[in-house]
Structure formats: C-alpha cells, structure tokens
Amino acid sequence: MITEPHIPDPDGFYAAWVGAHEGLTEAQSADFNARLVLLLANQCGDQAVLLACIAAASDSGDPSLPSPQESA
C-alpha cells in the first residue's frame, strides 16, 4: 500500500471528488462513493494492497472507536 504522496494534483482530485457530491442526498452520496471505491479498486488490482487499504481505512484514527476486523 502506497502511503507516500502519489496523486499528481491532490487539490484538483479533492475538488473533483467534492464536486461530484454536490446536489446529492446523503444516500446518493453513499451510492456514489461505493461506485467510486469499486472503480478505484479495479485500477489497483492487487489483492494484498486492497486488503491493506481496507484495514487502513478501518482505522478511523479515533482511539475511542473500535477498529472493525475483517469478517467472513
């Protein structure tokens, strides 16, 4: 899993990401993000990296919240 900067134009990516959510309801935003994750996952195409990303994303950074484990 790459954690060093790898996105060529971070501000441009963030602006596009936020922009895509404009005008969406909360449910539509959730749907959008889920589709985006799938499309990005297929770009990555490396199972170990995908699982490492899921593990990293599961850590919210908030020590008061549980860090969910991967289940069956």
Add this chain to the structure above:
Amino acid sequence: MGARTVSIAVEDYRFAPAYELPSWPFVAPPELGSERVVRHPIVIVGAGPAGLTLACDLARRGVRALLLDEDDTVGVRGASSRGICYAQKSLEIFARLGIYERVAQKGITWSFGRTFSDRQEVYNFNLQTDSVSVQPPFINLQQFYIEWFLVERILELGLTELRWKNRVTQVTPLADGVRVEVDTPAGRYTIDADHLVDASGANSPIRTQLGIDAHPSRSTDRWCISDVRFKKPLPTERWTWVDAPFNEGRAVWQHLMGDGVWRIDYQMPEDCDTAHISKAEVAGARLRAQLGPGVEFEFVWIGPYGYRDHLLDDFRHGRILFIGDSAHVVSPFGARGGNSGIQDAANLGWKLALVAQGQAGDALLDTYDAERRPAAVENLRVTSRSARFLAPRTPAEHTLRRAVVALASRHAFARALVNTGRMSVANDYPAAPHLPEGARTVQNLPLRHLDGTPTTLMELLAEGTHCLGLWFAPDRAQAGAAADIAASLPLRLVAVGGDSALPTLQPDPRLARHFGEPPKGSLLVVRPDAYRAALLKDPTPASISAAVRTALAHR
C-alpha cells in the same frame, strides 16, 4: 402484500397429481430375537444421496455393507424440494457407479447461467468452456430420482443389505468398533460394526446422542420454493435475479428439472409469515406476475425454507465417520450441499474398501477428514459470501451491493462481484503427509485404447479398487521393471503412447493438456476417486511404490 392477495383471488391454482414414489418392503432382520451380537464390517446409517452413494461405491468395489434407513422410500415428505443440481464431479461418480445414463436421460443438462438485476442482465457464465469431461458441467434432477436410481443399482449389484424401517436408536463407541441399537416394526436388535458411517443428515440423531457440537448457525433469510409445471418455453439455463421486479425487488432463482418441472425460489422478507407465503394463492400470484397472463401452470410443490449451516470439528470420531449433511451443512447457493455429500462418499468409499480388504491401514481413514473437512470449510466460506451478497444485513451493505449491480450493467469488471452463488466444484485437497503435492480432481476424459476402442478415465477406474499409473511414453525396459511393483500394490499401470508391454492408450492432446503437459517418461498417479496424487518425472520401481504407499497413508 394484502392488496396483492385480494387482486388475484379470482384465479384458481391447481396442483399436479402427486408423484408415486417407490417403496421397498421391511424384512425382519435375522438378528431379531437373537442373543448373539452379529458383527458387520461396515454399517451405513441413512439412505440419502451420501449414504446411498457410499453403499453403491462399496458394492461397485465388491465390498459388502449394511445400510439402515428409518424410512422405506426415497425423497423426504414425498416429492418435495431438496437438491436439484448435480455437478460434473458427482456425475462422473455416477458414471463410475453405473447410474449416469439414467440421470442424463431423466435430467436437464445445462452449463449456462445468467444473472439479472431488475430487467437487465448483469452477469453470465458458461461452465462448458473449461470442461474436457464426458459428463456435462451440470444436470438438474429432483433428488428423489437420484436416490431411486442409486437404490435400484445397489439392489442390482447385490452386495449391500438394505434394511428399510430400521431406525438407529443408540450408538456406543467400543475399543475396536461401534455397538448399534436398532428399532424396527418387528422389534429391537443390537449389532456391532467395525466402522459406522453416519449419513443420517442435517439433524443426525447420532451426532446429537454423542454430544458432538456442530457449531450451528441459522440465517434469518427466508425463501419460498415453488416447483411448477408450465408451457411457456424458456431456455434451460440457470437464471437468477438479485432483485426481481416481479418479487418486490428481492431475489429469484429459476431452474428446470426433470419431467418439465421448474424450480423457482423466491426470496421473502425476513419477518414474513412462512405459512402465508406458501399458500397456493400467494405463490400463484407471484408466479402469475413472473410469467405474465395467459400462461397455464400447475404446482408440484410449494414450501418455505430458511437455511442454516454447521460444520463438525472432526469428520472422524474413532470408528465413526460422518459424511454429507451430518458433517456439514451450507446455504444452498451454488449447489454445494448434496454434491459435497456425494463427493464425501466417493472420497471415503475406496478408503473403506482398501481397509476392509486389508490393503491399507487405519491411517487411510484419517485422510478422509484431512481432505473432506477442508473441502467443507471452503464450501462454507464460498456459500456464506453468496448468502451475504443476497441478503445484505445493513443499509450500508445494501449501498455496496447497489454499487456492484449498477456498475455491472456497464463495466465487465464489476460483473465478477455479482454473487448469486458460485457453482459447486470438485474441491482441491491441501498438501498433507499423504499428499505431498496436494490433490486436484481429474476430469472424466474420453480416451482411446491403442486399437481404437473408446474408453474413459472412469472406466479405467471402475473395476476393483486401484490407483491408476498413467505412464507417458514409457520404454519397454522401464515399464517391464515396474510390473512386479504394480502387482504387489493396488495399482494399475496404463501407458499413454510409447512402446511398452503395458495396456496402452492413444496419445491425446486434451489428456496431455489436462495434466499440464507431463514430460515424456513421467508417470501420473491417479487415485481411485479420480484425484491426481503425484507426478513422477523419473519413475523407478522404488519411486512408484513409494508414491502409491504414500497416497495410501502407509506408515
């Protein structure tokens, strides 16, 4: 739901006449009223697909067994729901046992599946693509026909004592066997068994009585089965809907079985009233919405079901072996229940046969657990993933599934994530002391002897109980030197091409490809259950003997 019921109340739904299933007579066993406890080498409890396959497999190998069943017919509760899809490996086993032709004639051969979301196809597969077997990827047939054909074949082979209306009430493990108490309409009796095989199904009373924990878990997902006959011509493909417009956005399965009967499964709300959803008028309304107006149909069976799973920690407890549903139960997605029971039986059959005939030791029976338990673990993992895709547990899971389905209709990559069941496969077996390379199935390849007469791999394995040593282009001296070794082991040497005195098959590119292009002179050890055990690149009498002895768990 109520409004819909009212709107269709005018239609009258018919049931087809009930199937007339065979029954076999209870015959008072000779042990009744005798004080002497008779000892039987192999006792099988339960005449379902697993128990019957095992009895038939043993009989085909010339081994006697006693099969006890509490009922006197096939099927459960008449011609009800149960397994319908028989996978290639099971069909190859049926070919070896001698019932495949009947299954193929009565059943529906298929290899193509389609998955829909709403009205759109989002995924399809063709299982024929990777097949080199004489048998097709799948045949659909009502389970009671499979049982019926197996019973008739067992009676024809004449080595199994089938005792109907014989209910096992108590089993007691002994130091060198198992004591079995049996109740019959004519009274009780007691026998001893060298080995007892529990094939008594998901609710195994033997398992319960022995206090063996199966680690059960029950799903809240609810389904309604409709077995139905209608005239509308539909392709003989496996069609599944993730969210069908004619089932209030829930999943539907549609499959053709024998006698022109369609199995249609409808996913129901978790909190549904199971009696209500299986009423003819309610099931009829669903079917009417699916088929459209003007299609005549008649029901064969309607019934609700929920599914569950369980898995024993050990499939062998001393002299007691657990096969089929008594050992493991998975959700129905992918037809991994009945097929794995049949394959358990075929895995155990040759091992029990060699042990009973004194050609292998007790350690060979441990390999049944070492192979079939990992297979069950894999089947549980695969089916649990399908079940979770089909019944999302939270709004968030619904969101994720919606993303998959939405992308699948536009992008090929997402189709692989649409999971309405991954069809049963012949599981690989992990590497173990008796299987240094692990083992994987060998398909039933069509072959030709050197003189042109056709044969198949299953035919080469059908008589007796032996491993097959497929020797690729051996030379005469090499093969001659190994002849004595082969005679002293359960091993049959067959050459593929070359110039030797061995029985010889014509070289065949499909055969070579299926085995990964084995080099000239190499020898492949295929087990009696058509699993590849070892490839010897440079076979010598000593290495052939060692490979076979290893596969038979000789110590």
